[in-house]
Amino acid sequence: MKSLPITIDSVSKAYGSYVALDDVSLDIQAGEFLTLLGPSGSGKTTLLMALAGFVRPDSGKLLLGDRDITRLAPNKRDIGIVFQNYALFPHMNVLANVAYPLALRNTPRAEARQRALATLARVKLDGLAERNIAALSGGQRQRVALARAIVFEPRVMLMDEPLSALDKNLRETMQYEIRRLHDDLGITTIYVTHDQREALIMSDRIAVMNAGRIQQIDTPQRIYDRPSTRFVAEFMGEANIVAPGSVRRVDGAEASRETLMIRAESFHLDAKLAGADAVALEGMLRAKAFRGENWLLTLALDGGQEVLVCIPAALAGGCAELAAGQRMTAYAPAAKVHAIAGAMA
Amino acid sequence: MTVTVDPALLADARRERRFFLSLSLPALFIVGLAAILPILWIIRQSFLTTGGEYTVGNYTKVLSSGLTWSALVTTLELSLGTLAICIVLGIPLALALASARPRVANLLMAFVMLPLWTAILVRTYGWLVLLRRDGLINAALTGSGLTAEPLPLVYNFTGTLIGMVHYMLPLFLLPVYAAMRDIDPNLIRASASMGATLGQVIRTVIMPLSAGGIFSGSVIVLIYSIGFFITPAVLGGGKVNPLSTRIERALSTFQDWGSASVLGILLLVLMALIGVMLLAARRLLAQTTVAAAHA
Numbered sequence: 001m002k003s004l005p006i007t008i009d010s011v012s013k014a015y016g017s018y019v020a021l022d023d024v025s026l027d028i029q030a031g032e033f034l035t036l037l038g039p040s041g042s043g044k045t046t047l048l049m050a051l052a053g054f055v056r057p058d059s060g061k062l063l064l065g066d067r068d069i070t071r072l073a074p075n076k077r078d079i080g081i082v083f084q085n086y087a088l089f090p091h092m093n094v095l096a097n098v099a100y101p102l103a104l105r106n107t108p109r110a111e112a113r114q115r116a117l118a119t120l121a122r123v124k125l126d127g128l129a130e131r132n133i134a135a136l137s138g139g140q141r142q143r144v145a146l147a148r149a150i151v152f153e154p155r156v157m158l159m160d161e162p163l164s165a166l167d168k169n170l171r172e173t174m175q176y177e178i179r180r181l182h183d184d185l186g187i188t189t190i191y192v193t194h195d196q197r198e199a200l201i202m203s204d205r206i207a208v209m210n211a212g213r214i215q216q217i218d219t220p221q222r223i224y225d226r227p228s229t230r231f232v233a234e235f236m237g238e239a240n241i242v243a244p245g246s247v248r249r250v251d252g253a254e255a256s257r258e259t260l261m262i263r264a265e266s267f268h269l270d271a272k273l274a275g276a277d278a279v280a281l282e283g284m285l286r287a288k289a290f291r292g293e294n295w296l297l298t299l300a301l302d303g304g305q306e307v308l309v310c311i312p313a314a315l316a317g318g319c320a321e322l323a324a325g326q327r328m329t330a331y332a333p334a335a336k337v338h339a340i341a342g343a344m345a
Numbered sequence: 346m347t348v349t350v351d352p353a354l355l356a357d358a359r360r361e362r363r364f365f366l367s368l369s370l371p372a373l374f375i376v377g378l379a380a381i382l383p384i385l386w387i388i389r390q391s392f393l394t395t396g397g398e399y400t401v402g403n404y405t406k407v408l409s410s411g412l413t414w415s416a417l418v419t420t421l422e423l424s425l426g427t428l429a430i431c432i433v434l435g436i437p438l439a440l441a442l443a444s445a446r447p448r449v450a451n452l453l454m455a456f457v458m459l460p461l462w463t464a465i466l467v468r469t470y471g472w473l474v475l476l477r478r479d480g481l482i483n484a485a486l487t488g489s490g491l492t493a494e495p496l497p498l499v500y501n502f503t504g505t506l507i508g509m510v511h512y513m514l515p516l517f518l519l520p521v522y523a524a525m526r527d528i529d530p531n532l533i534r535a536s537a538s539m540g541a542t543l544g545q546v547i548r549t550v551i552m553p554l555s556a557g558g559i560f561s562g563s564v565i566v567l568i569y570s571i572g573f574f575i576t577p578a579v580l581g582g583g584k585v586n587p588l589s590t591r592i593e594r595a596l597s598t599f600q601d602w603g604s605a606s607v608l609g610i611l612l613l614v615l616m617a618l619i620g621v622m623l624l625a626a627r628r629l630l631a632q633t634t635v636a637a638a639h640a
Binding site: 052053054073074075076077078079080081083084085087089090091100101104105148152 | 529531532534535536537538539540541542545549550553554
C-alpha cells in the first residue's frame, strides 16, 4: 500500500457570518499520524469533512500527493473514514459491512469474502463475521468500522472522534490498537479529537485548533512543554500563566520579565528537588484536594493570582498536614518554565 | 436470592397497567361498533334473499356474472396502476425532499400536502374542468397546435388514473419521505467515501433502509385505491367500473343488498390477498438486502 502526503493550502470555509475555517494551511507527511485537536466548534471536524469531500471549502486547495482533490467527488478520493457514530450499515451483517467497499469495486465474491475475513482478524473480530450490527457492543462496532475503512487499502485514513462513545478503559485499549494498526499499515492518518491525552498518546504531530485556525502544530512533547499561545498551554493541561514579576530566582539572578507558563505538575515543595536555577513562587495556601495519584494545591500569590500546584502523592509526605491559610513556597525547575509571548490576554 | 414482594406495591403496578390499557377502550369500542359489527352484518346479509330467507343464490349470481369479473379486473388495474405511478413519481420526490435543506423541504412538503386540505369532491371536479374536451389542458394543446384533436383525457381510464394518483401521491410520499429522512446522513457519506456512486448509494443504502416506508406507502395506496369510489364515478364517466361503483349500482339502482354484500366481501378478500402478498414480498426483501451490497 502506497500512502500519500496531504497538503492543505489556505483553506477557508464560512457558514454565513460564522467562520469555521480561517485560512488553514497544513502539510501532512506520507505515513504520518496527525491529530487535529481542539474544543468543539474549533473547525477540526469541518477540516476533516473538507478532506473527505463532504464540505466544500470557500477557497483554498487540498492536495493528495500532487493531485488536486479540491473539486473531486468524495467517492473518487480513495479515503477511508471512521465516523464518530461508526456509520455501520444496519441492514448488513458484519461481513457484508466490511466487504461493502470491495463489492463496490466488483471484487470477485470469494476474494472479497476472504479479504474481509482477513481484515476482521486483523482487528480481532474473528468469528463475528455473521453477526448483525445490532448484536455488537460499542467496542466491536468500532472495530468493524475500522476494518471497513482499511479493507480497500485507501491511501489516507480520516478518523472523526472515533473513540468518544466508548468508556474510559476501552478507549485506552483502542488508542494503542489504532496506533499499532497505523504503524503496521503505514497509512497517512488524520485523527480528530477533543481529548488532549488521546492526542498526546497517539500522534506523531498534533495540530491544535481554535476558532477556525491552527494555533500550533508540533510533536506532542513540544506542544505540551512549549506551547506557543496561552490557549494551547491551557488546553493541553493544568497550566499556570504567571504574570511578569511574580516569580523570583532561587539563585538570586534576575527573573524573566516575560509572561511565563508553568504546568501544575512541574512544581516541587522541596527547593532541593527543583535545582539551583529554579524559580520560586510564594503565597498563601487557599485550598487542597487529594486526587489519588497526586495532591492539587491552590496557591494565592501575593499579587492575588491563583496558581495550581500538583504534587505527586509519592513525594507529598507533608501535604496532608498543610492547612489552608498558611504561607508556603513552590519551586519550579528552570527547564520547566516556558515564556509565552504576548499571552496575558 | 429471592426478594419478597410487597403485595400492596404489586397491586399498585397492576392498577397502573390497567389504567393505561383502559385508555384504548373508547377506540376499541368505536372500531368494534363501526368496523366489526357492519362486517358481520354484511356477511349475514350476503346469505339472505330480499325476503330474508337463507340462500347462497347471491353468491352464484354475482360470481357467475361477467360484469363482476370485469369490475374486479378494473379494480386491480386502477389500484396497481395508481401504485406503480406513485412509486415512479414518489420515490424520486421523496429522495429530493430528504436531501433538500430543511426549509426548502418544508416548503415543498407544504405543496405536496396542499391537495390533502381540499375536499375530494372539489378536487375531482377540478380535474374535470382541466381535463374535459373543452377544458384548460385540451384548449392549451389544440391552441398551441401540439395536437389537432382534443385528447380523450377524461370520462375514461386515463382520467380516473390521473385523479387517483393525484389523491394517493401525498399518502404514498409521507411514509417514504419519513423513512428516507431518518437515514443517518453519515451512512450515505460512509458509502460514498468507500467509492459508491450516487446510483450505488441509492441501491445499496437508501432503498433498503427506506423499504419499510415504501412498503407502508404501498399498503396505504392499495387500501385506499381498492375501494375508491368518487374519482372513478366522476372522472370515469360510467365507462370505468371497479367493484366500488358496482356496489353503489347494486344498492341505488336495484336495492339488491344481497349482491352488494357479496361484492363487498369480494373487496375484503381481495384486500386480504394483497396484504398477504405484500407481507411475503417484504419478508423476501428483508432476506435479500443483506446480500444486496454484492449485486
